[in-house]
Each structure stands twice: as C-alpha cells, then as structure tokens.
Amino acid sequence: MESLLQPLWLSVKLAGITTLLLLVLATPIAWWLAQTRSGLKPLVQSLVALPIVLPPTVMGFYLLIVLGPAGALGSWWVELTGSALTFSFTGLVIASCIYSLPFAVQPLAVAFESLGKQKLEAAWTLGASKADAFFSVALPLSVRGYLGAMVLSFAHTLGEFGVILMVGGNIPGETRVVSIAIYDQVESLNYAAAHRLSALLLVVAFVALFTMFLVNRRWRR
Amino acid sequence: MxxxxxxxxxxxxxxxxxxxxxxxxxxxxxxxxxxxxxxxxxxxxxxxxxxxxxxxxxxxxxxxxxxxxxxxxxxxxxxxxxxxxxxxxxxxxxxxxxGTLQLWSADPALAGKDCRGALDDLGNRRLAIANPVTAPYGAAAQAFLQQAGLWDQVQDRLVFGQNIAQTLQFVATRNASLGLVATSQSGSEQLPDATCQWAVPTSMHPxxxxxxxxxxxxxxxxxxxxxxxxxxxxxxxxxxxxxxxxxxx
Missing domain, CATH: 3.40.190.10 (Periplasmic binding protein-like II)
Known part of the structure; x- marks a missing residue:
C-alpha cells in the first residue's frame, strides 16, 4: 500500500503547490482582464484559455522542448541550478501552473468583473490607495471567486496526466504522480491496485467539487 | 437494365x-x-x-x-x-x-566518445530506459544494466519512458543524454544524428x-x-x- 500512497501524496503536493502559486499569479492577470479596456484583452484571454483547448500531448511536447536542457527556459535553469527542469518536481510545478492557469484566472476574472466600479471608486474617494482598495474591498468581496479558483486548479492538477507523462519521466517519489501510477498498474495487468488508486482519486475529486458547490450555495442564500 | x-x-x-x-x-x-x-x-x-x-x-x-x-x-x-x-x-x-537494444545519444558532449564507457561514469547525465514494469524493452534494459553491474549506480540517474518510443523521444530531444532504445527505431531518418551509439549484445538480456x-x-x-x-x-x-x-x- 505504501507504494500506492507515495504517488497519491505526490499528486496532492503538486496540486497544492500549484494552486497556491496560481492564486498569486492569476490575481493580477484576472484583475487586469476585469479592469482593462485595452485592445490586447482578447489576445491575453486567448492565451490564458489555450490550455483548455490544446491536447495535453501538444503542451507536453512543447514543454519537453522548452524546459529541456537544450531549450530556452531549460538551459537557463541548468546554468542557474546545475540540474534540468524536465524529469523534476519543479518542472512539474511549472508545467502544472501553465496547464491549470485558465482554471484559476477565469473564476477570479468573473468575480472581479461582478464587483462593479462603484465600490472601488467609493474606496478611492475615501482616500484609499489602489492597492489598499484592492486588499480591503475587492479581495474580501471576491472570496467565492477565490474558492472556485482554488478548487478547480487543485482538482484539475490532481487529474493531470498527459503533460506529466511527457515531461515527468516517471521517477518514483519525484514525478510518478497518481495518474501515472494508475496507468502503470493497468499496463502491467495489476487491475486490483489500479481500482484502489482510481477509487481513491474519484473520492478526492468528488469531495473537492462537492465542497465547492455546497459552500457556493450557502453563500448565495 | x-x-x-x-x-x-x-x-x-x-x-x-x-x-x-x-x-x-x-x-x-x-x-x-x-x-x-x-x-x-x-x-x-x-x-x-x-x-x-x-x-x-x-x-x-x-x-x-x-x-x-x-x-x-x-x-x-x-x-x-x-x-x-x-x-x-x-x-x-x-x-x-x-527486438534488440541500442545505447544511443544525441548529446553533443558525447560526440565521438565511447558510448558504453559513458555509461560507467554518468556524472549528472540522465539515462532513459523504458519502464521495466510495463515495457519489454525496459525489462531488457534493466536486465542488461544488472548483468553489467551498473543497475545500482545508475538508479538516481534513470528516467522512465512509458514505452520504447517515448524513451527515444527523451534522448532525441536531449532531455536525457543517453538512452537504451530500440534498434528498430533509432535508425529513423526523422531523428537527429546519433553522437554515439553501441549495440547491446543480445546475450546480455533475455x-x-x-x-x-x-x-x-x-x-x-x-x-x-x-x-x-x-x-x-x-x-x-x-x-x-x-x-x-x-x-x-
């Protein structure tokens, strides 16, 4: 059972770190999307939404090249740290942040858009700085958006398979996440272990989504 | 009609x-x-x-x-x-x-070098093999490395391709310096030129x-x-x- 728990723990760790990073990364992007009247908005929206549309194999293939020791980002990382990004947990975190970005940005952008200008303008006229107005007015009013972004990023990263398959290298304890472990078990005809892992993942994913919808409902009342 | x-x-x-x-x-x-x-x-x-x-x-x-x-x-x-x-x-x-195994590299650092010799001292290089649990080429690669007395020392340098084609892909994109790949695939014209290669004797694996x-x-x-x-x-x-x-x- 220990060999089954390690991939599950790795997946949860990956999804957790990715979610936290995404909340920080997605906030300014979503804020800009909600506020801007710039002509660049559709361009940024499209770029952010790309991972929803692209097959994971396409992203995995590009990431393998870009993150690899011969790639643009990868070679810079090798110079900086001495080790490559592909086949490493850090590499998976970067890949997952790109892969799950739209699932963090979109709920936040919707939440920020629904705030309306008035509350923010009121805060500004009362002398709050833009940052102050954001943290003391916009942020507390967008809690539901943040909850949605967190649950979706977490669940989506937990279910990630194709990208990790292509850039992870299936290293136990480093990049062998639960979806890869399940695939291995199925491939080696070990259906009982595959069932156990799959059922576990199913429960975790369901509980995450159920919690979000439940909390959402409470708030709306 | x-x-x-x-x-x-x-x-x-x-x-x-x-x-x-x-x-x-x-x-x-x-x-x-x-x-x-x-x-x-x-x-x-x-x-x-x-x-x-x-x-x-x-x-x-x-x-x-x-x-x-x-x-x-x-x-x-x-x-x-x-x-x-x-x-x-x-x-x-x-x-x-x-099938037969080929030790294969596209890493410029290994150009003209002895591929088999590089296996003895990997340094921080990665060695790609197919997953021994799921892929027959992986099981053969493991058997060869064990036979050669290298299995234990390469442990933390190994990356696993889901199948033999992905193993080759890791090496061809230079994400891994060396790989134990299928001879049938390493000769493809689509690939970059090998910088070094070595045919693994079939006597060294099942x-x-x-x-x-x-x-x-x-x-x-x-x-x-x-x-x-x-x-x-x-x-x-x-x-x-x-x-x-x-x-x-």
Missing part, C-alpha cells in the same frame, strides 16, 4: 469478399506494420485495417470484447495469457520479431520476443490467418529484418 448500370453493382459484389480485416498491433511496430500491410494487400487484394495502442491497452480491449482478428503484441506475455484464457486460437501463437496470435471471436479468420502466414513467410521476414529486428530463420 443497360449493362453499364450493372457495373457498380458488380464492383460492389467483387469487393465483398475482400472486406477489410482488423488487426491490432503494438505501437512500437507501427512502421514495419505499414510496410507489411502494403505488401500483403498488393499480393492478395485483401484489405487490412490496423488498430494500434500499447500492448497492455490492446490486451484489456480484447479481454473486453474488442473484435480484432489478430494481435501483434510487443511481448510474449500477453499473447500467452490470451491463449491460456481461451481467447486466442490455440497453437496460433508465434514469435514474429525479436530476448525481446514480439509474439502474434489469432483471436477467436471473429469471422475474419481466413484473412487474418493469411496475414500471419505472410509475416512469418520469407517476404514478411525480409521486411521485418530490414526494420532492425531479428527474425527466426
């Missing part, structure tokens, strides 16, 4: 006996399979439809009723299991190709036998059996050998 009106009907009738037969093939054999199918179709007029996936996925599909007429697997275990379970036609199982079986629950037996006979025959064997596999004489 004027005669020319009958022509399409006649064509339809004459093609009815050559309804395509569907054969499942392991992904690592897609390229030779395309050549085998082309030669077979030309020789017999019998159309062949090819369905490919990993052997494990095909095995699960067949167990669950997928109607393939025959399976060309990447290993001998799955065909043996299908035979034991009474899904494959008894006695139809045979080895159609034997043979990588790829076996085929005829499958029971379909009415396409005759055509599928003819295809298996074709790949076991002189013309089929020559095509398979030219693709970098060993075949029985």
């Amino acid at each position: 004027r005669p020319h009106r009958l022509l399409p009907l006649l064509l339809l009738l004459s093609s009815a006996h050559a309804e395509p037969v569907t054969i499942a093939v392991a992904s690592n054999f897609i390229t030779p399979m395309a050549e085998l199918v082309a030669a077979f179709e030309e020789a017999t007029g019998q159309a062949v439809r090819v369905s490919s996936a990993s052997t494990g996925v095909l095995y699960a599909a067949i167990r669950n009723g997928a109607g393939y007429a025959a399976l060309l697997a990447a290993d001998s275990e799955r065909p043996r299991l299908l035979e034991a379970d009474g899904i494959a036609v008894p006695g139809s199982r045979f080895t159609y190709a034997v 043979p990588i036998e790829q076996q085929a079986v005829l499958l029971q629950p379909v009415d396409e037996h005759a055509a599928a059996a003819a295809f298996l006979e074709f790949i076991a025959g002189p013309e089929g064997r020559a095509i398979i050998r030219a693709q970098g596999y060993e075949v029985a004489d």
Whole structure:
C-alpha cells in the first residue's frame, strides 16, 4: 500500500503547490482582464484559455522542448541550478501552473468583473490607495471567486496526466504522480491496485467539487 | 437494365469478399506494420485495417470484447495469457520479431566518445530506459544494466519512458543524454544524428520476443490467418529484418 500512497501524496503536493502559486499569479492577470479596456484583452484571454483547448500531448511536447536542457527556459535553469527542469518536481510545478492557469484566472476574472466600479471608486474617494482598495474591498468581496479558483486548479492538477507523462519521466517519489501510477498498474495487468488508486482519486475529486458547490450555495442564500 | 448500370453493382459484389480485416498491433511496430500491410494487400487484394495502442491497452480491449482478428503484441506475455484464457486460437501463437537494444545519444558532449564507457561514469547525465514494469524493452534494459553491474549506480540517474518510443523521444530531444532504445527505431531518418551509439549484445538480456496470435471471436479468420502466414513467410521476414529486428530463420 505504501507504494500506492507515495504517488497519491505526490499528486496532492503538486496540486497544492500549484494552486497556491496560481492564486498569486492569476490575481493580477484576472484583475487586469476585469479592469482593462485595452485592445490586447482578447489576445491575453486567448492565451490564458489555450490550455483548455490544446491536447495535453501538444503542451507536453512543447514543454519537453522548452524546459529541456537544450531549450530556452531549460538551459537557463541548468546554468542557474546545475540540474534540468524536465524529469523534476519543479518542472512539474511549472508545467502544472501553465496547464491549470485558465482554471484559476477565469473564476477570479468573473468575480472581479461582478464587483462593479462603484465600490472601488467609493474606496478611492475615501482616500484609499489602489492597492489598499484592492486588499480591503475587492479581495474580501471576491472570496467565492477565490474558492472556485482554488478548487478547480487543485482538482484539475490532481487529474493531470498527459503533460506529466511527457515531461515527468516517471521517477518514483519525484514525478510518478497518481495518474501515472494508475496507468502503470493497468499496463502491467495489476487491475486490483489500479481500482484502489482510481477509487481513491474519484473520492478526492468528488469531495473537492462537492465542497465547492455546497459552500457556493450557502453563500448565495 | 443497360449493362453499364450493372457495373457498380458488380464492383460492389467483387469487393465483398475482400472486406477489410482488423488487426491490432503494438505501437512500437507501427512502421514495419505499414510496410507489411502494403505488401500483403498488393499480393492478395485483401484489405487490412490496423488498430494500434500499447500492448497492455490492446490486451484489456480484447479481454473486453474488442473484435480484432489478430494481435501483434510487443511481448510474449500477453499473447500467452490470451491463449491460456481461451481467447486466442490455440497453437496460433508465434514469435514474429525479436527486438534488440541500442545505447544511443544525441548529446553533443558525447560526440565521438565511447558510448558504453559513458555509461560507467554518468556524472549528472540522465539515462532513459523504458519502464521495466510495463515495457519489454525496459525489462531488457534493466536486465542488461544488472548483468553489467551498473543497475545500482545508475538508479538516481534513470528516467522512465512509458514505452520504447517515448524513451527515444527523451534522448532525441536531449532531455536525457543517453538512452537504451530500440534498434528498430533509432535508425529513423526523422531523428537527429546519433553522437554515439553501441549495440547491446543480445546475450546480455533475455530476448525481446514480439509474439502474434489469432483471436477467436471473429469471422475474419481466413484473412487474418493469411496475414500471419505472410509475416512469418520469407517476404514478411525480409521486411521485418530490414526494420532492425531479428527474425527466426
């Protein structure tokens, strides 16, 4: 059972770190999307939404090249740290942040858009700085958006398979996440272990989504 | 009815006996399979439809009723299991190709160097092998590394491809400096030039036998059996050998 728990723990760790990073990364992007009247908005929206549309194999293939020791980002990382990004947990975190970005940005952008200008303008006229107005007015009013972004990023990263398959290298304890472990078990005809892992993942994913919808409902009342 | 009106009907009738037969093939054999199918179709007029996936996925599909007429697997275990379970036609199982391993690199740092020597001292280089648990080439790579007394020391340098093609991809994109790949794939013109390579002696690992079986629950037996006979025959064997596999004489 220990060999089954390690991939599950790795997946949860990956999804957790990715979610936290995404909340920080997605906030300014979503804020800009909600506020801007710039002509660049559709361009940024499209770029952010790309991972929803692209097959994971396409992203995995590009990431393998870009993150690899011969790639643009990868070679810079090798110079900086001495080790490559592909086949490493850090590499998976970067890949997952790109892969799950739209699932963090979109709920936040919707939440920020629904705030309306008035509350923010009121805060500004009362002398709050833009940052102050954001943290003391916009942020507390967008809690539901943040909850949605967190649950979706977490669940989506937990279910990630194709990208990790292509850039992870299936290293136990480093990049062998639960979806890869399940695939291995199925491939080696070990259906009982595959069932156990799959059922576990199913429960975790369901509980995450159920919690979000439940909390959402409470708030709306 | 004027005669020319009958022509399409006649064509339809004459093609009815050559309804395509569907054969499942392991992904690592897609390229030779395309050549085998082309030669077979030309020789017999019998159309062949090819369905490919990993052997494990095909095995699960067949167990669950997928109607393939025959399976060309990447290993001998799955065909043996299908035979034991009474899904494959008894006695139809045979080895159609034997894979060989190649130590292969596209890393400029290894240009002109001794590939086998580089294996003794990997430093911070990565060595890619196929997953020993799921891929026969991976099991062979592990056996070779154990035989060579290198298995323990390369542990933390290993990365695992899901199959032998992905293992090659890791090396071809230089994400891994070295890889134990399939000889049949490392010769592809699509790849960057090898900076060093070394053929792993077949005596250093159990043979990588790829076996085929005829499958029971379909009415396409005759055509599928003819295809298996074709790949076991002189013309089929020559095509398979030219693709970098060993075949029985």
